[in-house]
Amino acid sequence: MLAKITTALAVAASLALTPVAAHATATTATAKPNLRACYDGKCKLTLTKSVSFRVSSRFGITRLAIAFNSSTVKVRGTGAYVSSQAVLGRGSTGSVNGIGVRILSLSGSKAVLRLSPVR
Known part of the structure; x- marks a missing residue:
């Protein structure tokens, strides 16, 4: 039972971080002009x-x-x-x-x- 909870938490944590990583990439792509x-x-x-x-x-x-x-x-x-x-x-x-x-x-x-x- 503890293994299932740990796995579920790991999956939830990785999904929660996905939008943040995508936003960081998008921000980098629109860098300010020099x-x-x-x-x-x-x-x-x-x-x-x-x-x-x-x-x-x-x-x-x-x-x-x-x-x-x-x-x-x-x-x-x-x-x-x-x-x-x-x-x-x-x-x-x-x-x-x-x-x-x-x-x-x-x-x-x-x-x-x-x-x-x-x-």
């Missing part, structure tokens, strides 16, 4: 929400903010007394103060962009 890698204006970003990050002052701006929805991506560059922005659609290319932006894919929940210096 925004520091974009400081030089060259990186690939996979975004699931709006972001804002510092960029080199050689572009005439010091911060880039990116927001998106299912049809457009808004990229806004700001610095001391300057503001510049581009609104881009799916599959398009544009630039903000010398930082080129290419939309690789776009949906309501995710945007994949490639940034590259154009000067």
